[in-house]
Amino acid sequence: MLHHRRISLAMLLAGVMISSGCSAAADSGAPPADLKAKLGKSIGREITAVNKTPIKGLFEVVIDKREIIYSDAKGEYIVQGDLVDLAKRKSITREREAELSVTDFSKLPLADAVKEVRGDGSRKLVVFSDPDCPFCKKLEQQSLANIDNVTVYTYLFPLSSIHPDAERKSRLIWCAEDRAAAWKNWVFNEKLPDNKGECENPVARNLKLGESLGVNGTPALVFENGRIIAGAVPGDVIDRMLNEARTEALAKKK
Template identity: 45%
Template sequence: MPTILRHVAFSALAAALMIGCSSQAGADQTTDKLKATLQERLPNAHIKGIAKAPIPGLYEVNLGVQIIYSDASGNYVLVGDLVDTKAGTSLTQARLAELNKVDFATLPLGDAIKVVKGNGSRKMAVFSDPNCPYCKQLEATLKSIDNVTVYTFLYPVLSDDSTAKAKSIWCSADRAKTWETWMVDHRPPTTAPICDTSVLDKNLALGHAMNVTGTPTIILADGRRFPGAVSRDELDKALSDALKASPAH
């Protein structure tokens, strides 16, 4: 390539890079300023991040358990789902699921009750309260699902009695059997010998850090969250889909 052409090509590339960097810097300044404004005006909100929304001039504000939308100035916010009318899907919920994905491999599985059924190839973790009716419904559903490994993180958030039951279950000689006996057969756990129950505090801290605000909360092997109160067929399909999509597969 002649020297002059190389010079022109280099200049064009440099200009493009400068424009890209300038745009990124502008975007960062806008979102940083918007975050500061909204944090001042909405002091009770914990803003985890701000990014451009699919609609020009609109920004998504990630509150961890919720996404709201704002204009660039922070003078106006919208609360509700952004819906793709062609696809008939909620872009808000899809984006929230993406933001809240979990690296399954990083979960402290030793702090959970482990149950293996069949070959155990499909894996899921669930945050569950012993007094949660939907958690009991999930356990009944799991009775008819095979080839799954379930890691149950005791997550007593409903009452002091939930904490008491969780401690008895964790301190029992056979945690998995005691858990199932209570959740499925409704036979309360007997008083167990005193043991180290600090794992419950760790589970609560983990759940809060992961924005687990309700029980049961299911984490699939591919990191997606899945609602607990679903049918047997929905859960079975989700487990198989997650196995195919998980990094280790």
Template identity: 55%
Template sequence: MKLPRIVRILAISGLLTLVACSAEAETPNAKQLHDKLQQLLPGRDITSVSPSPMKGVYEVVVGGHQIIYTDAKGDYVLLGEMIDMKNKVSLTQARAAELSRTDFAKLPFDQSFKEVRGDGSRKLAVFSDPDCPFCKRLENDSLAGVTNVTIYTFLFPLNIHQDAERKSRLLWCATDRDAAWRDWMDHGKLPENKGDCENPIQRNLALGDKLGITGTPALVFANGRMVSGAIPKEQLEQLLSHGGPDQSMQ
């Protein structure tokens, strides 16, 4: 069994020098710990502070989605995964999946374009950047041959790809958006238009920020679970059929 990297110790915003947490620290007042961390991390919303299963270590949710860990005094912070070794489960991944869950039915589908394969019974929303190589891998490998699914694609150009927003506008302004997307993903061919029609790209970026999406592709399944990356086809099929990611360690 290959274990993931359990803990990575990194400085947050250059404010803290990090070492191992003390298991013997005193039990804090949650509000006091929250307020101290909020002062140490200005501009970051400390959403919640709660005890973790590890004695003396507390889970801190930042910005509604990011999970970090702290000692009882808020003097030290850990970034990384907390692993339940007995059950071989990543507690951090399980908690992150819970935090990222969204109401699929309430997604603004008018800000996406739709592809129906087979009977379209399974549902999937994909936040995708036209210049993201992993998005192309998802389209050309993971989604290749997958049927009986309705795919809603939300154009989500990342600022690290300078031409992605222009391409997104061209794709959205195409007469047949899904066909234009396929031409671009499969053949690198963009539609011929001015890209000056009304589009939802800025609204998609705001939606992604609200959902905690920081990279592409980001996949949202019908049960509201979100998974990042060009996951293998076998895993994608499992998630489409069963609705949620497997958090067990491989």
């Protein structure tokens, strides 16, 4: 799951799919020519694109190149949440967001992240985490617990609007002598390091970086091939994506 302010309406959308009687192969037709401009004016944000979906009369709306919502043909209603293919048991929304959310991993300022090397550290993973996000702790305690041969770079990314104390905790962890150990001690034992958190820290830079990448919630994961996915993803999925990303990275070097 993802800890942020977007409301998931996956079940509502699933209900729409059932009641509409449309299959994934159904042709919803092209979006109305004026829908993009109309939504841009109503929402007050840049509408990158408007595309058809498997549901007739429901259109995918891409905001600021990364965020996805859905609209009716007249632009009178919008829906936020996952569009789910029930037959394939997959989120169409998540797949599209992953396609849109690609960055150049080599250009990330990894010196601003808490670094942990496991095994040979050959695979690379970036995680945006809020110290007070329960799903971030779940990711660490369950999904990442048994993953080896990886270097994990954790950007401390406090969502102060919902976790007022997260920024202070981020500074305390960053100012610890052993940042990786401090992060683990907090995630697993809820024990913070004994310091004043007054050292120079990258928290503000991390927030700007996340914003530039379209990260608006935690946890968010960035793989070596530039793919970005959100939520406490299961460990087997992360392990598979790490292998795929590593293979792609090595292929590019040849």
